[in-house]
Amino acid sequence: MVLKFVREQSMSIESILNALCKLSTIHSIAALSKFLRLPLVINEYKIIKGKIDINEFREYTNHELMSFYMPISGNLLGSAFLIHSSDSAKKLCDLICQRDQHTTCFNEDDKSALSEVTNILVGNFLSCFSQTLQLNILIHHVAIFDRGEFGEILSRSLKIKRNKRKSIIFYMNYAYQDIKSSLFLSFDERQLNLALNEVSIGGYKEAI
């Protein structure tokens, strides 16, 4: 006779998403803090379903922005992009490259430094994400540099997106003094829901 035990508590999809967002954000910001050797403020983290409303991000309108876009592949298809205002990106480059003088224009070293920041944030976010959802593979690819206004960057990044299915977007914003940046991670909603359903059932089965 086989006796099955199912854990009584089960988490709703919403609460898992929120917990996942918080945990992965903390994990990625912690890694960046260690890299920069600076304390970082987590201004905001949230989940956006469907489309990104440009009006919600007024701080980025009317500014020239730098962005790094990277596709994500593996058990879950998605993409990530990190945006900084031009001024913020220059100050971040000063910090990383330990320059006394202020960066005025972006050379290959600066782009490389900012690309590394993107790698650290996205890599650590995905690492925590995949471990929590027990996904075997989540790979982020080489970052593609872009420059322009928020709306332009968004539409170009969305054009690169590999399919037109609905997405769930994880958003985080961090700052150190006047250096601020935002990270958007978008995943295919259907695939993510499948993975979340597996986790939310939870429990364990024990045979006697």
Added chain:
Amino acid sequence: MQHSLNLTQLSEGFIELNPTPIIEVSKKNGLVYLNLAAKLKFPSISIEGMEHPLLSGLIKTLDEVEETLNKLVLYVRDIEFNNATYEQQVFTSHGSDSIYISISQNNKSNELVYKKVQSQHLAYVNKIRKLTNELKNYHHAFSKARNHHNLALKSANAGTWHWNLINDVVIWDGPMNELFGIDDKYYISNIKKTAQYIYKEDVFYVSKKILAILKSTDSFSFDCRILRKDGAIRLINLRGKAYFNESNEPISMSGISIDKTI
């Protein structure tokens, strides 16, 4: 029903039992709380307080962060203490007096492996740099020598040639190309196409000469007329030697051509 007790799971609800050293600090009053693991691992913290190497400079660093009420501040740093490296995760928020610190030790064996790999990597990078520099120097020296070589030949209205008899490949250098009015930097072809540059009436004579040369190890020198690509006829002197293998079969010819046209 029996459940196996997992100490880590159990200790999550009880900071006192957590095997990770946990410290709580007040921004105003300094050290507030140490869990059991922290007391055992770092006994001197209780005495030294905020002057302890694990805590010194922390509040000053956190004060540099811009005030944003109720926002979580996260700071991760490596601290070296007693010949070990510890990773410190610091959590606080603006508007709150408390700073929560957890400390984990970087795995020493991993660190040693990492350092070994890192130093090997560095050694390879340095080796590659050295080889690249040497290659650059050789390339520079080769370019210089080639330029001198070409200048000397041009000054003498001469060019060099080589004919590989096994593969039937004829190679001319730059000055030789100039002699024949060819624009390319190097000429690589076979003997049949090369023979087109010999003046029609001298073809039979040159063929006889070559057949004789291929039977002798002596150097040769003879004149013949050539037809340049632009249609001009020039008189050149061909000098060189044939080379043979162990079975006395000719394998190649090399030499120079000098423009004798007045």
